[in-house]
Amino acid sequence: MSTSDSAFSGSIPGIYDQHLGPLLFQPYAAEVARRVQAWEPRRILETAAGTGLVTAALAHACPQAEVLVATDLNPAMLDVAKRRTTNLREHVRVQQADAQELPFADGEFDLVVCSFGLMFVPDKVRANAEARRVLRDGGRYLMAIWDRLERNPATHRVHQALATFLADNPPQFLARTPFGYADEAQIEQDLLAAGFTDIELETVALESLPTAGPEDASLGMVEGTPLRGEIEAHGPFMLERAEEAVRAALSHDFPRALSAHVVTAIR
Numbered sequence: 001m002s003t004s005d006s007a008f009s010g011s012i013p014g015i016y017d018q019h020l021g022p023l024l025f026q027p028y029a030a031e032v033a034r035r036v037q038a039w040e041p042r043r044i045l046e047t048a049a050g051t052g053l054v055t056a057a058l059a060h061a062c063p064q065a066e067v068l069v070a071t072d073l074n075p076a077m078l079d080v081a082k083r084r085t086t087n088l089r090e091h092v093r094v095q096q097a098d099a100q101e102l103p104f105a106d107g108e109f110d111l112v113v114c115s116f117g118l119m120f121v122p123d124k125v126r127a128n129a130e131a132r133r134v135l136r137d138g139g140r141y142l143m144a145i146w147d148r149l150e151r152n153p154a155t156h157r158v159h160q161a162l163a164t165f166l167a168d169n170p171p172q173f174l175a176r177t178p179f180g181y182a183d184e185a186q187i188e189q190d191l192l193a194a195g196f197t198d199i200e201l202e203t204v205a206l207e208s209l210p211t212a213g214p215e216d217a218s219l220g221m222v223e224g225t226p227l228r229g230e231i232e233a234h235g236p237f238m239l240e241r242a243e244e245a246v247r248a249a250l251s252h253d254f255p256r257a258l259s260a261h262v263v264t265a266i267r
Helices: 011-037 053-061 075-085 124-134 153-165 184-193 214-223 227-232 240-248
Strands: 042-047 067-072 091-094 109-113 136-148 198-207 255-267
Touching: 011 053, 011 075, 011 091, 011 109, 011 136, 011 198, 011 214, 011 255, 042 053, 053 067, 053 075, 053 091, 067 075, 067 124, 067 255, 109 124, 124 136, 124 184, 153 214, 153 240, 184 198, 184 255, 214 227, 227 240
Parallel strands: 042 067, 042 109, 067 091, 109 136
Antiparallel strands: 136 255, 198 255
């Protein structure tokens, strides 16, 4: 993974949140919150929280929680998360932290959630081991991880459209990082290496929100992710032209199907 793959800065976080939220992330935020609600955890840690979509869903689903700490390595993403959670319950706290080196005591939490963040972590075993360390005995580690790119057709079409448009040096960010950690055996192996033995993986199919459309995919993917840097490297004015290519590829029969792995490991 390139270090630029985690460079969510400048205008990227706001565009990511506004356009990719309804397209990709809000359906799974609701799914994660639904699962967590049944467990009634009192102390919750979220790693790689991004713009706080899951944080807000967890806060609403878990009124019994004493503390909900949302962490991310990226300050620009956390700025959006802070605005989103300002008017939520007092027990919600947002702070910067590296998932590979968490600033919390052993056994401090009942639940650790990492929704679509583990793919961006360089040392996944270390991040998993840190999640296990801060969990109490019997605590749960819940992850959402994207399935293969071809099983997420809107994103796959974006990838294919840009590969055609920039055929001399096609951008690889989508396949390399957010959709590059889909192998179930590898996910399980990395959890076992971190010390987890009780692991359950379910592939969950959902759909983008009805409000999401080609504009969200074109603007959100091209300008709201580190894919932007790969496109800009091709020269000036390429972002607008890339968006046009993506919109054309998605303008007919816009696909809403999503597929992701929801993984639970118990300490």
